[in-house]
Amino acid sequence: MSISNWINPFRPAEGPPPQTLWAFIRWCLAGAWPVLWLAAFLSAAAGAMEAGTAWILGKVIDATVSAGPERFFEGSSLVLVLGAIAFFLVARPVLFGLSSASNAIMVQPNVNPLVLSRLHRWTLGQNVNFFDEDFAGRIAQKQMQAARAVTDVAAEVINVVAFALASLVGSVALLLAIDWRVAVGFSVWLVMYLALINWFLPRVRKRAAGRAGARAMVSGQVVDTITNIKTVKLFAHADHEDRA
Numbered sequence: 711m712s713i714s715n716w717i718n719p720f721r722p723a724e725g726p727p728p729q730t731l732w733a734f735i736r737w738c739l740a741g742a743w744p745v746l747w748l749a750a751f752l753s754a755a756a757g758a759m760e761a762g763t764a765w766i767l768g769k770v771i772d773a774t775v776s777a778g779p780e781r782f783f784e785g786s787s788l789v790l791v792l793g794a795i796a797f798f799l800v801a802r803p804v805l806f807g808l809s810s811a812s813n814a815i816m817v818q819p820n821v822n823p824l825v826l827s828r829l830h831r832w833t834l835g836q837n838v839n840f841f842d843e844d845f846a847g848r849i850a851q852k853q854m855q856a857a858r859a860v861t862d863v864a865a866e867v868i869n870v871v872a873f874a875l876a877s878l879v880g881s882v883a884l885l886l887a888i889d890w891r892v893a894v895g896f897s898v899w900l901v902m903y904l905a906l907i908n909w910f911l912p913r914v915r916k917r918a919a920g921r922a923g924a925r926a927m928v929s930g931q932v933v934d935t936i937t938n939i940k941t942v943k944l945f946a947h948a949d950h951e952d953r954a
Contacts, residue, residue, distance in 0.1 A: 713811070717742045717820035723828040738825045738860045742817075746864060749812035750872040756809040757873035759802050761880025766794050809873075818865050826857035847933025851926040 721741045728734050739746065773787045781787070830853055841849070878900065885893035935942055935951045942951060 714815050714819065716745045716816050717824065719820040719823040720827050721824065722831065727829070727832055735860060735863070738828060738856075739821065739864065742821060742824060745812075745816050746868065749809075749817050749868045752805070752809040752812050753868050753872040754876035756806050757876030758880045759805060760877045761884045762797070763802070764881075765884055766797055770794050813865055813869050817868060818861060821864050822857050822861040825860045826853060829853045829856055845927070845930025845934045846937065848926045848930025850933070851929040855922055855926060 718741060723737060723740060725737075727737050769790060773790050777787050833849060833853060882893055882896065885896055931951070931954055942948060
């Protein structure tokens with residue numbers, strides 16, 4: 711079975727979509743969590759490789775300084791060099807490739823249709839008044855926006871958050887091994903950075919929500935105008951649509 715089929719993109723949802731954010735995300739991604747956790751683990755392992763890179767380079771440099779150029783390729787130094795070559799030419803590329811493949815092949819192509827199909831099934835189950843009271847184009851746009859947003863969140867949490875957290879933990883461990891004072895300085899910077907994100911994120915979220923709503927409304931207006939163009943032309947409503 712191909713890894714691209716590890717998530718069933720058309721698996722039906724259980725029950726109606728919840729009204730709170732995290733419960734809604736869990737509803738959207740139900741059935742895909744084992745693959746998402748696997749992709750997050752591979753991404754975190756690739757992130758930990760970054761700290762491992764600095765550690766191995768440091769070991770090679772220390773061995774070079776202590777052994778000298780004449781005796782560098784003898785004994786334990788040779789083993790260290792061979793290990794570094796295996797790390798950089800085999801282990802690191804393979805792990806980064808697996809991380810990239812898990813996100814680009816297993817997650818993103820399947821999560822989007824999974825969420826979209828669930829939202830579409832739920833929308834089709836509404837009564838006729840639901841469709842009479844809103845733009846058809848806006849309803850369709852909201853489905854597309856929600857599916858893309860959940861897919862982006864899942865992919866970026868795997869691709870960025872898991873990778874970055876593993877890199878941070880590895881960096882702190884490496885700095886502690888070098889000098890605890892450097893690790894303290896890094897921790898102070900990290901706290902300030904997280905505080906900055908915490909200040910900006912709610913403001914960005916608020917404006918993004920307004921932009922998405924306005925975009926869906928405009929899209930709905932355009933789609934409904936074109937869909938009902940005979941009625942628009944029959945009643946000479948072109949100017950009204952233009953102003954809207």
